[in-house]
Amino acid sequence: MGNQLNISSFEYLLGTIIKEEISTSVINLYKKQHYSSKKYLTIKEVSAMTGIGSSVVRQLTLSRAMPHRKIKSRIVLDEEEIKETIDNYRTVGWTDPDKTWDVKTVQSEIDKFHKSKEEPKMIDEILRKIIREELACFSNEIKNYAKKDKESYYGRTVLTIKEAADHFRTSPSTIYSLIKEDGMPHFKIYSRHYIVLEEAxxxxxxxxxxxxxxxxNIYWQRILQRLDWEEKERNAAYEKALKRLEESTY
Structure with missing residues (x-):
């Protein structure tokens, strides 16, 4: 009887989670009808918008790891991503009351990161992760190619080279260079190159x-370490999903 109750509870939990995750995926798909709400700004524009000098904005990208993206030698920043750093600078300046940027503290975090074990996860968190992995598989292949109008495929956005250049505040030639020289993700239809925005x-x-x-730069080393770990976890999850798929076909 107790076992039946557990199975029933598990099935109810699984059903609820699947329903929630699919609903979230559908909502996100509709939200991405128009590509990325991000509007990238140059350092000069951020300076004019915030009243903070360009040299300080540049220094914040280094000593406070303020989020931005380098397009070759050009730096572009998103207003939402930098808000926390800007607000913090306005409040405490270069002081560090929480020791967030203390070099010894950061180095200790880096040293301990891979040695630490993950905290135990609740069963619903594990299930959500598996379901998200399976839903994400639908995004791995673009079944329809880009048309004249921008389209969103499985919640992902395909851009032409010109659209990508406009979005990242650079030139089409720079995007081509990022593709050919730096290996930026893209796909090709005949002679035309396309960019999947989220991958870019x-x-x-x-x-x-x-x-x-x-x-x-130790602050960015901390960020890169986390990114590498997340990539490793994604790859492991993908391999598990493939294995489950293979096992289910036998």
Missing amino acids: EAYLWRETAKSYADEG
């Missing part, structure tokens, strides 16, 4: 973090 965003974010980390 993630790629530029990681490459930005890596460029600073390689220069020895």
Whole structure:
């Protein structure tokens, strides 16, 4: 009797989670009818908007790891992403009451990161992760190619080179260079190149973090370490999903 109750509870939990996750995915799909609400700003524009000098804005990207993306040598920033850093700077300036930027503290976090074990996860969190992985698989293939009008495929947005250049505040030639010289994710239909916006965003974010980390910036090393760990987890989850799929076919 107790076992039946547990099974019933588990099935109810699973059903509820599936319903919630699918609903969320559908809502997100509709939200992405128009591509990314992000509006990138240059350092000069951020300075004019905030009243903070350009040199300070630039320094915040280094010593406070203020989120931004490097498009070759050009830096672009999103207003929402930088809000927390700007607000903090206005409140405490370069002081660090919470020791968030203390070098020894950051180095200790980096050293301990891979040694620490993950906290136990509740069963509903595990199930949600599995379901999200399976739903995400639908996004791995673009079944329809880009048309004249912008379209969103499974919640992802396909851009032409010109649209990508406009979005990232750069030139089409720079986007082509990022594709051919730096390996930015893209796909090709005949002779035309297309960018999947969400993949490009993630790629530029990681490459930005890596460029600073390689220069020895400890704050960006902390960010890159987390990004690498998340990528490893995603790959592991993908392999598990493939294995489950293979097992289910036998």
